[in-house]
Amino acid sequence: MDKLKILITFFSNTGNTEKVASSMKDGLTDHDVDMIAVKDVAPKTLNSYDIVFLGSGVYASRIDKSVLTLVKKAVPDLPSKLVYFCTHASLKLYQEPFKRINNIAKEHNCEIIGKFDCVGENLGIPLETQLGMLEKLPEDQKEKAIKDMEKMKGRPNELDLENAKNFATSLMKNL
Numbered sequence: 001m002d003k004l005k006i007l008i009t010f011f012s013n014t015g016n017t018e019k020v021a022s023s024m025k026d027g028l029t030d031h032d033v034d035m036i037a038v039k040d041v042a043p044k045t046l047n048s049y050d051i052v053f054l055g056s057g058v059y060a061s062r063i064d065k066s067v068l069t070l071v072k073k074a075v076p077d078l079p080s081k082l083v084y085f086c087t088h089a090s091l092k093l094y095q096e097p098f099k100r101i102n103n104i105a106k107e108h109n110c111e112i113i114g115k116f117d118c119v120g121e122n123l124g125i126p127l128e129t130q131l132g133m134l135e136k137l138p139e140d141q142k143e144k145a146i147k148d149m150e151k152m153k154g155r156p157n158e159l160d161l162e163n164a165k166n167f168a169t170s171l172m173k174n175l
């Protein structure tokens with residue numbers, strides 16, 4: 001396969017999504033990859049890439065606004081292929097954090113060729129505050145929520161990062 005020009009760009013408040021971005025880059029060694037934080041990407045450069053990976057943590061069920069702004073500013077010169085990735089503090093991704101970008105992508109015939117998500121421990125809200133937020137829950141729900149929080153400690157972990165790397169590698173093989 002020809003060497004592709006790929007951009008991996010991301011917003012990461014506490015580093016979880018950046019770790020995933022790095023692992024994806026490790027999975028794309030056959031290609032020419034730039035990994036650049038969203039704030040440092042010039043919107044008009046997006047369509048100079050064959051594929052753009054867009055990543056963000058999930059905050060209040062959405063990706064960070066800076067990622068959406070980057071895409072909006074790039075219109076109408078969007079790349080032909082996008083990949084989404086995110087990290088979130090729910091054991092299952094139940095939100096649709098890229099919904100607004102999806103609408104823009106559809107309007108501009110930009111294909112979403114892959115999506116990846118994994119758990120990222122919530123390091124942005126102090127533990128006491130998180131526990132305080134559970135106080136009003138019925139006892140059984142509170143216990144479950146605390147157990148779920150335990151399962152998120154240290155995530156993304158080695159396995160999550162290996163999955164991110166393999167995701168990127170196999171995505172290119174299946175193009």
Ligand SMILES: Cc1cc2nc3c(=O)[nH]c(=O)nc-3n(C[C@H](O)[C@H](O)[C@H](O)COP(=O)(O)O)c2cc1C
Binds near residue numbers: 014016059060089123
């Ligand atoms: C203010 C705030 C809001 C959050 N909102 C959500 C949310 O709505 N859903 C969710 O699953 N995780 C939520 N999280 C957890 C983050 O998505 C998760 O920890 C993610 O890995 C952070 O990525 P980052 O380290 O790249 O910033 C929130 C975290 C913070 C700090």
